[in-house]
Amino acid sequence: MSITKGHQFSYKFVSMSKGLLFLALIYSIHLFGQGPQIGRTPDWVTPISPKLETTLEGVSSGYYYLLVDQQENLQTEQNYSHFVYKILSNEGLQEMANLSVDYDPAYENVIWHSLIIYRNGKGSDRIKKESVKTIQREQDMDRNLYDGSLTQVINLQDIRVGDVIEYSFTKNGYNPVYEKHYSRTLYFRYGVPFERQFNRIVAPAARLAIRYFNNAPEAIVAQAGKFQEYVWDVGRTEAMFDDRNTPSWYDPYPFAEVSAVNSWKSIIDWGVRQYRFDELKKIDFKAIAGEPWEQGNRDTLITRLIRFVQDDVRYLGFESGIHSHRPHAPAQVFEQRFGDCKDKSLLLVTLLRQLGIEAAPVLVNTNLRQEIVNRLPSINVFNHCVVTFKENGDQYFIDPTISSQGGQWRDVFFPNYGFGLVLSVDQDSLTRLPENKNSRIWEEQDIELTAVNQDALVTIRTTYEGVEADIQRSNIASSSLESIAKNYLTFYGNLYHGIESTDDINIEDDRERNRLIISEQYRVPQFWQKQEADSTTVYCELYALSMENLVNVDKLTSRESPYRLNHPTAYRTTIRLKLPEAWNITEDKEEINGDSYEYEYKVSYNKRTNLLTINHEYKTKADYVASNAIQKFVEDHKRIMGDLSYYLTYKLNSSNAKKPKWIVGLLLFMCLGFAALACWRIYTLYDPEPRFEGEGIQIGGWLFLIGIGVVITPFRLFYQIFFSDDFLDFAMWSSLIDAEQWNWIVLVFVEMLYNSFYLVYSILVLIIFIQRKTSFPRLMSLMLAVSATFLIADTLVAHHMGPGLSDEDLQATYKEIVRGILAALIWIPYLNIADRVKKTFVLQRKPSVTN
Structure with a gap:
């Protein structure tokens, strides 16, 4: 389903473009060349005489419209168009020397009334001399949509700069799918200037609803027998150019909406009639949902149905005639495995209903979105169809034309369409649709x-x-x-x-x-x-x-x-x-x-x-x-x-390169040597009495967990000092010295001294753990307490001195602090109270005389 907004003259009755012949050769089905079907102007049309001469001061385009005359009769279902324009340059000649009229042969035909070329004030009737070519261009073919429209093309011969071209025609017939739900949008300003624009609508006595936008001129309404006339007669108007990058719902051009529909409920009732199909027997439901689908997981079944319609039914629409707004039968769409938004939506609704789920089609406008609430009720205000369904009391929305969607069906992405019209008999107005922000x-x-x-x-x-x-x-x-x-x-x-x-x-x-x-x-x-x-x-x-x-x-x-x-x-x-x-x-x-x-x-x-x-x-x-x-x-x-x-x-010639790099290594090994000396003193001098009399027991129980940490710690510290941290990175020390970051130099040196002592001390703890020395419980307790305390103090000092850690590293440091505190709180009491610890670590370096 589609509707063109377009700031063109008429209701997309006529279009004139560059390269029309090229497009015809590429995209068309060349039917035949013949003279146009000629007929007299309908009697109900009000004749408007063009003004052939006017001042062109300020006109910069290659052509200028002298008259835009469009009249419509709702009773006879006829659209009359009458255009007069003057060629001002070679560029205008290239663009405007071809005439084209689009129509749908399923319900429309075109009758030409006049074609006159004025040159030097004299008119030449060309209506019987020019040849009409009928082609099928399918302008939406790039979007996989085929509406079956034909285009009548007249390639004007012997057209020159300065010529005035006048032509008129009538399109007969309305699409029966509308069921008299008439609506039109009339624009009163365009991207090109014009001398005069005349619009007239002849309607039955029932008054049409009209809504005006952007200071659009109001219609003059008059009674004409059993009919009412709505007339707009606008004088000379300059071209209007909108800004770039405007939202799709924004329209600054003056326009009026005309509608014979008095409520959204009327559109809903019309839509329910169009989307009513009961053909379920031909659909192999089990092939989609899997067997046995009756006993399957309901969430899985819903997901399969949605993805089947989205992924396996390709987007392809044949929208000629009534199928511009009426979907094809679901069984047909299922068999052929393709359809447009209407077809795919009705198919999904049908499948969901077969599963016992309350579902309905929803009409939306992908461009107007939330602005649709300001528009008159009409059929043509919508250009897309989606699906809504209810499950466990909650309402969900799915766009069946979006393929390859992921996520669970409850939180699958649904575009921000603003408002929609749910085609269900219990609805009577627009429904606000959910806004999805879950993407990044x-x-x-x-x-x-x-x-x-x-x-x-x-x-x-x-x-x-x-x-x-x-x-x-x-x-x-x-x-x-x-x-x-x-x-x-x-x-x-x-x-x-x-x-x-x-x-x-x-x-x-x-x-x-x-x-x-x-x-x-x-x-x-x-x-x-x-x-x-x-x-x-x-x-x-x-x-x-x-x-x-x-x-x-x-x-x-x-x-x-x-x-x-x-x-x-x-x-x-x-x-x-x-x-x-x-x-x-x-x-x-x-x-x-x-x-x-x-x-x-x-x-x-x-x-x-x-x-x-x-x-x-x-x-x-x-x-x-x-x-x-x-x-x-x-x-x-x-x-x-x-x-x-x-x-x-x-x-590149930094002075750091000339400084001896062995100083850093020497400094580290001096720290390690000092730590080794200190730990040797601890090993030889600290030899407490055992807290258990007897030979003791072997390492076991919870001590195995402590043992794992005791064994791993020296290797972890060795890797950290020599391979991970930057203590041996001479460039870092040089950079800190060059930047005179003395506070950071002191901090890094203290960290290096501490880690050196920590490494040697952990080796000492490992040795006395294996030897089951009486000194282990307290020396291990000391290591746990000092480790947690130093980590806290180091982090606080570094943070006080200035940013030194990224957010990720800071989070990792906090986790390490928490682990250190928890380890100290758990294992220090255990090491000093548990009987197994007392019975395990009973050996002294030099046993006392009593032992």
Whole structure:
């Protein structure tokens, strides 16, 4: 089902376009060339004489309409059109030397009345000389919709600049599917100027409802016998141009809606009649729902039915005649496995009803959305059909034309259509539809550098949820992995020159949770670039390229229209760069809030791991920005665009390279040596009396758990000191010294001293644990208490000195503190009270005389 808004003359009666002959050759079925079907103008038409000469000052287009004359008779079901225009340039000649009239042969025919060419004030009647070609163009074929419309085309011969062209015709017949539910939309301003526009509607005595928008001129209503006439006569009007990027529901042009329908209830009753089919016998329900479907899980059955209609019944519509608004029989749609929105909706309703679920079609307008509540009741105000059903007292909505949707049927994404008309006898008005915001995209870029001015390894992981996962799933289904990989490589090639893919794209699709993850891996050989002003300095750029399309908005602030936003949007980009050495980085944070959008920017740097993290997060709150907020909107998005780029610079001849690097290693081994000496003293001097008389027992019970921790701890600390932490990273020490970060130098040195002692001490504890020495319970208790205390103190000091941990690392540190405190609270009492501990650790280094 479709309805064209269009700011064209007439009710899509006539259209004139460039390349019409080309389109005819490509898309048409060339039927035959013949003379036009000629007839006299209907008697009910009011004759309007054109004004052939007028001042053209200020007219900049290649042609100028002198008269737009459209009249309609509801009783005889006739549409009369009469146009007069003048060719002003070669461009206008190219565009307007062809005439075309669209009609549906299922219920319409075209009668031509006149075709006159005026040149130098003299008219030439061409109506019997020109040839009419009838073609079938199917203008919606790219959307898999075929309405069966034909187009009569007249290619005017010997047309010159300065000629005035006048022609008129009548289209006879209304689509019987409307059942007298008449409605029209009349526009009074267009993208081209005109000298005069005359509109007239002749209707039965019952008064038509008219609603005016944007200061549209009001009709002059007069009684003419048994009929009423509605007349609009508009004088010279300039062209009107709307702003770019306006919401689909926004229409600034003056127009009037005319309707013979007095309530939404009338449209509902009409719709119920169109969507009434009881053909269920031919549908193999079990083949869809699985066997035995009667005993199957109800949620699973509903999901199967929805996905069958969405995925297995392809979107393809033949909408000629009454099927412009009436669906085909569900059994037919099931057998042929294709249909348009009406067909797929009625099929799903039929299947759900067979399962005992209350279901109904819903008419919506994908463009007007919430604005539909301001329109007159009519059939043509809708352009799409979806489904609603009730389960356990709750109402749900499904769009059966969206394929590859994921998630459970209760939370599957449903577009924000605003309001809809539920075709059920118990309804009498529009229904507000749910607004779905459950979707987001999170792109994570992890960049690893082995050294400055060397290649970079880039891993990109993008997580799609909600409707974003649906979109990607559908795109992937219609493309090969090779083409996807090539497109991605080209996309990032705009940022990283010489980028190379190092692995195949990996796609993880969790359709039940409606989450899709795409992972990519690249090598960037030219990650660092030399500065033009200083060849000894290199730089790299970290740019949130994927967010550019979201925030790079029009810069024009002088507009009267709202600005369209893609809503709902929730996009987050995280860039993590593991630097090969310490860097002097200032952390930053910015928040930008508008009525319709919000943005958060954060730069954090972990001085311990040299990890730079940059977060960008952009969300929309509505689908438009009001015209009075455009100034702030543009300024905010300029700031956001500025935040997308982050640069790092590096001096290649840094003095750090000349400093001896063995000092760091010597310092660490001195700490280890001091710790070893201290632990030897503890081992030899601390030898307490046993708390149990006798030979004791072997290690067992809960001591096995303690033993696991005692064995693992030295290995963990060894790896942490020599491979994980940056104690041996000379570049870090040099960077801190160059930046004169003396407080951080002291803190890192204390951490190195503590971890050195901790490593040696843990080895001591392991030895005395294996030897079952009497010193183990207290020395182990001391290690647990000091470990938890130092971790708390170290975190507090680091936090007080300034940001040093990223949010992720901070969360990990908090967890480690909690684990340390819990371990101390549990095991210290156990080590000092439990009988098994007393009976196990009974051996001394030098047993006393009494023992």
